[in-house]
């Protein structure tokens with residue numbers, strides 16, 4: 524498809540610079556095209572289709588330069604992503620950057636932050652005089668100092684559409700795995716020494732249980748959609764109540780007080796952004812309000828839970844279990860008590876670790892970077908509070 528489009532463009536001599544979502548609009552896009560682009564991204568997030576990302580028809584030297592932070596360790600999808608970015612940008616890896624020449628630093632207009640882990644410090648910003656945008660792949664930007672970055676006149680963008688489905692899937696996977704003690708089951712099945720009596724390690728059922736979602740943004744809402752298929756009773760707590768039609772569509776009930784949700788839920792799932800307000804949102808008091816049969820699932824950020832309080836609660840069976848895709852630090856030190864409890868499942872922050880999500884995050888990030896560089900409305904800009 525890329526190839527035939529390239530041919531068409533070359534044959535008919537269209538614009539040199541092809542926007543990933545809009546197509547051949549040239550360097551400056553019409554406002555209506557930007558709205559179409561936003562709608563397209565919403566559709567993508569709803570339907571998870573693959574899209575064309577346009578075609579490189581500029582020589583590498585003419586393309587805006589992007590510095591790639593931490594694009595290593597991507598299990599084979601790295602080349603795919605790099606190819607996508609190369610259609611629009613001249614890529615500079617961290618390794619090239621470190622052995623840099625002044626000239627190269629001056630060329631860099633954007634930074635692509637991969638896997639939402641590396642941070643950007645003042646020193647890096649000071650060394651990039653023409654930087655305009657930091658494109659984070661992922662939705663959470665708690666690793667970035669937004670105020671400091673903005674003081675350099677640099678914009679920050681994220682990729683909310685790409686992450687919603689895969690992160691909601693991981694939430695469901697953790698809930699089911701913890702409920703049915705899947706990890707213990709795997710160990711028992713492969714261990715030659717253990718007596719295989721399922722009755723010794725009974726799980727609990729997710730179907731018809733009560734799920735409390737804390738943080739009903741787009742990921743939380745996708746969790747609710749999935750939970751509905753399990754006939755779960757759904758409670759949610761959020762800063763802002765969702766519209767009535769949205770609540771009705773998934774059968775979710777709003778709890779103005781988080782305490783009510785904690786007291787009633789069999790499964791509590793954390794889906795909030797990490798902010799100063801949500802830092803250690805769940806501590807000893809909150810864990811104490813949960814049912815002793817309840818499970819805590821965290822797919823947001825580790826620091827939303829007071830981890831010491833969680834260890835104590837799990838050791839003393841204040842709650843039944845925890846299933847965590849996020850911790851602090853990541854990974855946990857090998858002697859961390861959470862790693863020695865059999866009522867905990869931990870995954871290594873893999874909410875968006877799918878081939879499809881990585882590609883879609885790159886596509887969203889590219890659209891954001893191009894919009895900034897072309898002085899157009901930015902699909903997903905993040906502002907300092």
Ligand SMILES: O=CC(=O)O
Pocket residue numbers: 639660661662663664686874875
């Ligand atoms: O952790 C994943 C994200 O922030 O998107």
